[in-house]
Amino acid sequence: MNYDSFYRRRFRPAAEKIDQPDLRFHDLRHTAASLFAASGMPLARVARVLGHADTATTYRVYLHFFPDDFAADMTRLDAYLEPQRQGMNDFRGLDPRATIGGQLAKL
Numbered sequence: 001m002n003y004d005s006f007y008r009r010r011f012r013p014a015a016e017k018i019d020q021p022d023l024r025f026h027d028l029r030h031t032a033a034s035l036f037a038a039s040g041m042p043l044a045r046v047a048r049v050l051g052h053a054d055t056a057t058t059y060r061v062y063l064h065f066f067p068d069d070f071a072a073d074m075t076r077l078d079a080y081l082e083p084q085r086q087g088m089n090d091f092r093g094l095d096p097r098a099t100i101g102g103q104l105a106k107l
Contacts, residue, residue: 033062 007025015023029050036046047058 030062033058037063 011025015021033046033050036049037043041049043055043058043063046063047053047055050058050062052058
């Protein structure tokens with residue numbers, strides 16, 4: 001398919017029909033990248049779908065306007081670590097010198 005022919009005969013009329021006469025075909029790429037990221041798709045996968053060699057390009061060009069959700073990241077980390085914290089309760093009150101090579105010594 002010839003891009004110029006498609007753009008003139010199909011894309012431009014479709015853009016005008018939805019009252020977006022200034023819409024560029026490349027704008028659809030930005031929209032897709034934004035929707036991928038907003039849906040939670042990992043940045044490395046978004047980069048691969050877009051054909052970028054590295055994630056830095058994807059972030060710089062398409063995703064820089066997304067706010068970092070630091071609080072949600074910390075909540076996920078906390079949920080991940082919770083089972084390990086529960087397991088640590090078994091070792092409270094033990095003498096830390098009772099370890100050999102990082103393993104609990106059998107007393």
